[in-house]
Amino acid sequence: MCKLFNQWESEIKDYCNKNNLDFDKVKTSPKCWGKNDIWIQHTTGEKGQKGLLDETPAPIILMISEKNGHLEFEQTEYTQHYLAV
Amino acid sequence: MSINNIDFPIEQRNTGKGQPNAILHTGRPLNNRQQKLLEQLPGYDSQIIVPKKSVNMKDLSALTAETGDEFALFTKGRERLIIRGNSNSVNIDMTKAKELAEQGYKWSGHTHPGITALIMQASDGDYAILDCFDQQYSVIHNSKGEYRTFERR
Incomplete structure (x- = not known):
């Protein structure tokens, strides 16, 4: 599990609750992270079958980053479609 | 000033040689070790096995900066397998990934040509390949x- 996600979990849950997003889905979705940010992604089994022969990016459904000691959340064009409660 | 600084004057340090960013933006060359690796990886789907200490992921970034191609790195014990791709793929499908996993390889990481953060967005295929290996993360x-690091689903 992503350590940053564990560290930020309660704030992410608060954000999801306030914005009617499915926290459980956020928690279980694939994650890709850097030093101070996490991207929550959506994947499907079928699209991945070609492995590294098809590097079409998996959609980012929520971006979470830490700036000046605070978490910032950025929704994408896919957020409501995949995460709306 | 330390002895080390006297022994290695400025012109011999921080030259940018072998540094991905310098290769990309100022046209600095690969270092000798990276150049030898590239000579053994002349085109799409060429592969080499080298001692673990002779290559790391930063070297793969440098090779990608130099060529514009993807590279993938797999590690087993003290050896590393490097596979060269092209500008948008590496010839690793699910079958090949499972074969490598059965041989005992871990997927250390791979490169995506480009300079933005978004270029490091994992693909469905990246996640699917990671699922084939007995490990939680790759880069x-x-x-x-x-x-960026991504994790097993």
Whole structure:
């Protein structure tokens, strides 16, 4: 599990609750992270079958980053479609 | 000033040689070790096995900066397998990934050519390949040497 996600979990849950997003889905979705940010992604089994022969990016459904000691959340064009409660 | 600084004057340090960002933006060359690796990886789907200490993910970023191609790195014990791709793929499908996993390899990481953060976005295929290996994480480096980690689903 992503350590940053564990560290930020309660704030992410608060954000999801306030914005009617499915926290459980956020928690279980694939994650890709850097030093101070996490991207929550959506994947499907079928699209991945070609492995590294098809590097079409998996959609980012929520971006979470830490700036000046605070978490910032950025929704994408896919957020409501995949995460709306 | 330390002895080390006297022994290695400025012109011999920080030259940018072999540094992904310098290769990309100022046209600095690969270092000798990276150049030898590239000579053994002349085109799409060429592969080499080298001692673990002779290559790391930063070297793959440098090779990507130099060529514009993806590279993938797999590790087994003290050896590393490097596979060269092209500008948008590496010839690793699910079958090949499972074969490598059965041989005992871990997927150390791969590169995505480009300089933006978004270029390091994992693909469905990246996640699917990671699922084939007995490990939780792998990394994606861009052409500047920056990287992101992604985890098993």
